Amino acid sequence: MTLTQLRYLVAIADSGLNITLAAEKVHATQPGLSKQLKQLEDELGFLLFVRKGRSLDAITPAGVQVLENARRILAEVNNVRSYAANHRRESHGELTLATTHTQARFVLPPAIAEVKRSYPQVGIHLKPAGEGEVLASLAKGQADLAVISTAGDPPADGLAIPLFRWKRVLLVPRGHPLADAGQAPTLETLARHPLISYDSSVRPESSLRRAFAAIGLEPQIALTAHDADLIKTYVRAGLGAGLLAEMAVTARDVEELVVLPAPPQLPECMTWALLPHGRVLRDYAVELLHALAPQLDRHDLRRVLAGNLEADWPTPPTWVELSQAITV
Amino acid sequence: MTLTQLRYLVAIADSGLNITLAAEKVHATQPGLSKQLKQLEDELGFLLFVRKGRSLDAITPAGVQVLENARRILAEVNNVRSYAANHRRESHGELTLATTHTQARFVLPPAIAEVKRSYPQVGIHLKPAGEGEVLASLAKGQADLAVISTAGDPPADGLAIPLFRWKRVLLVPRGHPLADAGQAPTLETLARHPLISYDSSVRPESSLRRAFAAIGLEPQIALTAHDADLIKTYVRAGLGAGLLAEMAVTARDVEELVVLPAPPQLPECMTWALLPHGRVLRDYAVELLHALAPQLDRHDLRRVLAGNLEADWPTPPTWVELSQAITV
């Protein structure tokens, strides 16, 4: 068993059992992977994949088990490499962030700029995805760090660092019935208007639906997108009232549209940085965390990351506080 | 970075920084290890050991960190190997048990015989050690499984499987003052007699000392040994009253000496099987666990070992119940 074999195994699994594709990903040739896979199977004494003709058709149950361990092993190896790179103060590297569109578009830019300033040689990659995919690619080691939002509890697995709290806002065109009030509508009022919001709001367990369900109503979700810019476009087109994260409101939106608070029954949300337990981050990744959450001390961060102990995080600031602190 | 390099690194660390000795342990030559270590250090970019002249003098702080990860990685690799060997129903292998003398001498024999019957090709190694060393060698991966006793809570780290409960007994020669009563002496009475017990009883936090301290007394520990047989020898020599685990009492002891219950203030003890979280055991090791704790279902065991979930163990039987069940 070699680390190369395990790396190839994982690459094959992550390429949908296509050895040729996997070979490209690991910068090797297809016969090389094929042979190493065979050798690994020979050593273990059983097949890791079931073959259908010549192609790989599925992972065997034993293969799933081995794959899991292989991921853990490779993750630890990566930890050593990260630790070593930090130790020798290497200032170049890659940083892959798995995150949702809203974070990438409205939250991360200043933080990333900050990191880029301190570490100009770091290549930063944004991996936009839905919430589920974010968690998956984080767990698979395809991203170093994830930044996502939830309306309630922190995600179960891994280390969740609370970054800031935020509220939803309503965005309506000038002259829209909701705009006249100039204040947050009630849920009952809101239920009478078509809404434009995120894809996630159609899920029955979404906080939006639950808030409405609590008073026996159902929102009219006219249109959904995972892209706040798209939502705004349709708001401008008069298709409905946009319900989106306050972070997504730009100065231009304030000029051209009407921004209202969302009904108070909609719970406050939290944005989290996520990473698996025990993962060692490069210094620039810690720097990113610090840029995202200035209320957290760099050393405390390091300690929690290293020690794996559940930290008593201070109550994170609201988005308003945070963005004011940044612009000031 | 290769698994070989990590294996060599760990071997060097576990050989007291003696490369020559480490080379023998891993069945390789000394220059081989020396070179691989150098290569690893080159790749990581810093020294793992501080050199004093030509010899290795100490591990660097960074080396400690890398060593930790290396152990984790190698442990996972071993898990894969064990899993594979189980999967192909391999019936040979090695089983190393870290345990104390009393367990090895009086508790394990029938269980080991049972395993040997089902798996004659398995080489079983007993690694006798004090309690601290047991935990250390288990964590270092030098033992597959540990069996130890405590008077109170289960050991903190790793998975602790309660095997059975047991009491201490007093062993005195015929005609000893304590023998006349024919029943358990009080702590006060016991305090007036010299005692012969285990090494561990001299620790101030030992349950023995604490029980005496609770009533403001101190036991007279005349002699200690980690070996129950030694204790008995000195009891026979009339040097004092032996205070030892009931498992250590043989039929011959009952004939030749007087066995009394210990004062009821001495808490009941528990014998545990210990293994680190996430360690995959060979089938014969699970068989050993089952032989030691017949009250536990093999499949439940497997599930807990695999799932890593804290099990709600059933209350384990007492040693008396357990040994009767075995002899019957």
Place this chain on the structure above:
DNA sequence: CGCGTTTACGTCGTTCGTAACGATA
């Protein structure tokens, strides 16, 4: 017939062991 995997083969790099050397107590 194209796609993807396996097999075959030659080359290159790496590892390993032996042997000699260096340093240290």
Place this chain on the structure above:
DNA sequence: TATCGTTACGAACGACGTAAACGCG
């Protein structure tokens, strides 16, 4: 001078890539 680690070198092994063969849709 004995012990231990490093360097040097040659042999053997193993990995990799190219090229060709094989199956399947």
